[in-house]
Amino acid sequence: MPTTRTRVAIVGAGPAGLLLSHLLAASGIESIVIDKRSRDEIESTIRAGILEQETVRVLTESGASDRVTTVGSRHDGVELRFDGQGHRIDFPSLTGRAVWLYPQHEVLKDLIAARLAGGQDIRFETSALRAEGIDSDRPIVTATTADGEELRIEADFVVGADGSRSVVREAVTGASRVGGYFREYPFAWFGILCEAPPSAHELIYSNSPDGFALISQRSPSVQRMYFQCDPDADPNALSDAQIWETLQARVPGTTLLEGPIFQRDVLRFRSFVAHELRRGRAALVGDAAHTVPPTGAKGMNLAVADVVLLERALRALLLENDERLIDGYAEKALKRIWKAQHFSWWMTSMLHVTADASDFDRLRQLGELRSVVESEAGQTYLAEAYTGWLHEA
Numbered sequence: 001m002p003t004t005r006t007r008v009a010i011v012g013a014g015p016a017g018l019l020l021s022h023l024l025a026a027s028g029i030e031s032i033v034i035d036k037r038s039r040d041e042i043e044s045t046i047r048a049g050i051l052e053q054e055t056v057r058v059l060t061e062s063g064a065s066d067r068v069t070t071v072g073s074r075h076d077g078v079e080l081r082f083d084g085q086g087h088r089i090d091f092p093s094l095t096g097r098a099v100w101l102y103p104q105h106e107v108l109k110d111l112i113a114a115r116l117a118g119g120q121d122i123r124f125e126t127s128a129l130r131a132e133g134i135d136s137d138r139p140i141v142t143a144t145t146a147d148g149e150e151l152r153i154e155a156d157f158v159v160g161a162d163g164s165r166s167v168v169r170e171a172v173t174g175a176s177r178v179g180g181y182f183r184e185y186p187f188a189w190f191g192i193l194c195e196a197p198p199s200a201h202e203l204i205y206s207n208s209p210d211g212f213a214l215i216s217q218r219s220p221s222v223q224r225m226y227f228q229c230d231p232d233a234d235p236n237a238l239s240d241a242q243i244w245e246t247l248q249a250r251v252p253g254t255t256l257l258e259g260p261i262f263q264r265d266v267l268r269f270r271s272f273v274a275h276e277l278r279r280g281r282a283a284l285v286g287d288a289a290h291t292v293p294p295t296g297a298k299g300m301n302l303a304v305a306d307v308v309l310l311e312r313a314l315r316a317l318l319l320e321n322d323e324r325l326i327d328g329y330a331e332k333a334l335k336r337i338w339k340a341q342h343f344s345w346w347m348t349s350m351l352h353v354t355a356d357a358s359d360f361d362r363l364r365q366l367g368e369l370r371s372v373v374e375s376e377a378g379q380t381y382l383a384e385a386y387t388g389w390l391h392e393a
């Protein structure tokens with residue numbers, strides 16, 4: 001079996017894996033990134049689009065993406081809509097921060113271009129089979145290439161940035177592939193992309209008696225919108241007219257500007273945190289380590305925060321033989337992860353309507369929403385969590 005040597009074997013060419021290889025390269029640490037998907041698939045998969053200010057800082061300061069600030073757009077607030085009224089949460093006045101709307105697949109295009117320009121070895125269509133020997137200082141990743149050949153990557157450290165179905169996680173958490181804390185939700189999002197002008201300049205998170213809706217944007221001519229649906233819903237079962245009718249009913253008080261729908265999908269979600277984030281010479285980052293419901297827009301931001309911590313720890317370990325930061329990686333990362341889990345769960349439970357909700361549940365939920373928007377402290381908590389907690393210096 002052909003064996004390749006590198007310092008860090010990174011499984012997964014999503015935002016976490018690519019950003020990690022980028023930051024490591026800047027410190028002179030060489031890596032190989034493998035991903036089972038093709039480049040085209042990675043660059044065209046539609047994901048969320050909100051970047052925290054710290055995420056934008058990391059991407060721009062490291063030279064990973066300039067387009068985030070030129071093509072992306074700064075958002076200074078969001079609207080919470082309930083009981084027929086909108087309430088704007090103003091981020092800069094509450095926190096001094098803002099967020100940026102820039103779709104994840106655009107971040108990926110920027111990262112792949114920057115990595116390839118920097119001579120990074122990225123193997124697309126190469127599926128990791130397993131990580132082994134992580135308790136030694138010569139861990140190995142075994143993979144299958146596009147041609148069906150086996151490949152062995154010998155490294156000083158292995159990183160699982162391979163998403164919610166992580167292969168590396170199995171080695172890190174021990175016994176089972178799942179090995180983590182879970183929470184399921186009884187709903188999903190029906191998402192659309194449409195050709196229309198924006199219906200609002202900022203995102204609208206709406207709680208209506210019929211369920212949740214989110215009005216987001218992509219560009220002056222393309223919009224992204226979602227509404228709460230059954231996890232088993234068939235994305236093709238509704239006509240365009242039914243989709244617009246559902247969306248309109250869920251943002252009472254706002255007139256949506258309609259246009260041709262050119263993509264639809266049903267997004268199931270859950271909360272997950274792996275029992276272990278690191279063992280020996282392997283660690284997990286991004287969705288391999290945790291998954292959050294999309295309501296708090298934390299997914300990619302958490303991945304970037306993990307990577308910033310791990311890169312620092314790997315620099316100390318591989319350049320100075322100092323194990324202190326890698327020994328503290330999981331504990332440090334988990335503090336932010338659980339705060340983000342709470343925020344994502346909270347936004348989800350506050351804004352969605354469960355099928356079995358009683359009148360009490362419904363009225364309590366409105367009381368909760370009022371507690372947020374009518375209090376500066378409540379608004380500030382939402383704004384701080386949404387714009388993201390600062391990274392440590």
Ligand code: PHB
Pocket residue numbers: 047048049050203214216217224294295296297
């Ligand atoms: C999106 O634009 O796709 C989006 C924005 C905010 C979220 C989730 C998704 O909370």
